[in-house]
Amino acid sequence: MRIRILGSGAGGGFPQWNCNCANCRAVRAGEAGFSARTQSSLAVSADGANWVLLNASPDLREQIAAAPQLAPAEGDPVRASPIKAVALTNGDVDHVAGLLNLREAQPFSVYAAGRVLSALAANPIFTILQPQLVPRMELPMDEAVPLHGAGVDLGLSIRAFPVPGKIALYLEDKSAPNFGTSAGDTLGLQIIEAKTGASFFYIPGCAKVDDALAARLRGAALVFFDGTLFHENEMIEQGLMGKTGSRMGHVNMSGADGSMAAFASLGVARKIYVHINNSNPVLNANSPEHAIARDAGWEIGADGMEVTL
Numbered sequence: 666m667r668i669r670i671l672g673s674g675a676g677g678g679f680p681q682w683n684c685n686c687a688n689c690r691a692v693r694a695g696e697a698g699f700s701a702r703t704q705s706s707l708a709v710s711a712d713g714a715n716w717v718l719l720n721a722s723p724d725l726r727e728q729i730a731a732a733p734q735l736a737p738a739e740g741d742p743v744r745a746s747p748i749k750a751v752a753l754t755n756g757d758v759d760h761v762a763g764l765l766n767l768r769e770a771q772p773f774s775v776y777a778a779g780r781v782l783s784a785l786a787a788n789p790i791f792t793i794l795q796p797q798l799v800p801r802m803e804l805p806m807d808e809a810v811p812l813h814g815a816g817v818d819l820g821l822s823i824r825a826f827p828v829p830g831k832i833a834l835y836l837e838d839k840s841a842p843n844f845g846t847s848a849g850d851t852l853g854l855q856i857i858e859a860k861t862g863a864s865f866f867y868i869p870g871c872a873k874v875d876d877a878l879a880a881r882l883r884g885a886a887l888v889f890f891d892g893t894l895f896h897e898n899e900m901i902e903q904g905l906m907g908k909t910g911s912r913m914g915h916v917n918m919s920g921a922d923g924s925m926a927a928f929a930s931l932g933v934a935r936k937i938y939v940h941i942n943n944s945n946p947v948l949n950a951n952s953p954e955h956a957i958a959r960d961a962g963w964e965i966g967a968d969g970m971e972v973t974l
């Protein structure tokens with residue numbers, strides 16, 4: 666199974682268009698230790714020819730252009746794409762806006778939780794993806810389903826499961842508990858290769874590594890995990906936004922409740938942070954925080970990084 670990180674940044678990317686934080690300034694200036702990152706997405710293939718995207722970011726056009734595997738192949742019809750399906754972990758702008766880049770009457774399938782499909786259905790701009798070409802399939806919870814799209818069996822199954830999180834920002838109900846979040850608003854995905862049974866997890870948004878999630882991930886071969894923030898308060902401390910990580914539905918890397926501590930005893934063979942916010946000090950490869958994460962056994966995801974499992 667082949668996996669390519671199309672985008673390793675969080676919403677806004679790195680640098681973010683309107684951000685003048687130290688990291689964004691450094692990456693714009695081309696300082697050593699900093700690399701630009703597009704917004705959160707992976708591409709996965711069992712056969713190298715047919716691909717599923719996990720999330721569709723607003724940067725998808727440039728991500729496809731940078732990925733030779735995602736171009737039409739020589740000998741394909743005049744309109745063709747190796748992208749046969751897209752699976753969504755939530756309804757956030759950084760994970761769904763790229764669907765609009767996939768217009769142009771090309772067949773593929775969209776897989777998402779029922780509540781995310783409702784959010785798409787409520788927004789007529791997505792009808793540009795004609796339903797007869799782009800079927801929308803509801804992901805059942807905790808059940809492996811084979812991925813199909815454009816008449817192709819991708820040779821992969823997907824098992825979606827709810828993780829602690831938050832409803833998409835634009836759907837928040839400020840008067841409701843946890844802003845109106847319910848189970849299924851934030852999913853983890855396990856992708857399983859049919860031929861070998863090999864599997865990995867993709868969890869770009871997660872508010873807490875609870876016991877159920879820890880049990881599920883124990884001993885996994887590979888996990889791509891929410892690397893939004895290093896410190897719970899880093900956006901407040903940098904004067905960027907008055908929100909903690911918890912308020913945004915993202916567990917931080919550091920501290921007793923952080924992801925580094927939570928994964929320390931899980932025996933996950935390969936751990937890669939993705940969805941890294943531009944405020945996160947790990948984005949500076951020469952920072953102490955970067956060294957701490959590496960010493961804890963984590964890789965810092967980067968755009969274009971490829972993993973074969």
Ligand code: MLT
Nearest residue numbers: 676757758759834870913
């Ligand atoms: C998030 O990951 O918290 C969201 O992408 C925030 C947003 O939609 O801006």
Ligand code: MN
Nearest residue numbers: 675676757759
């Ligand atoms: Mn996001």
Ligand code: ZN
Nearest residue numbers: 684686689943
């Ligand atoms: Zn910034």
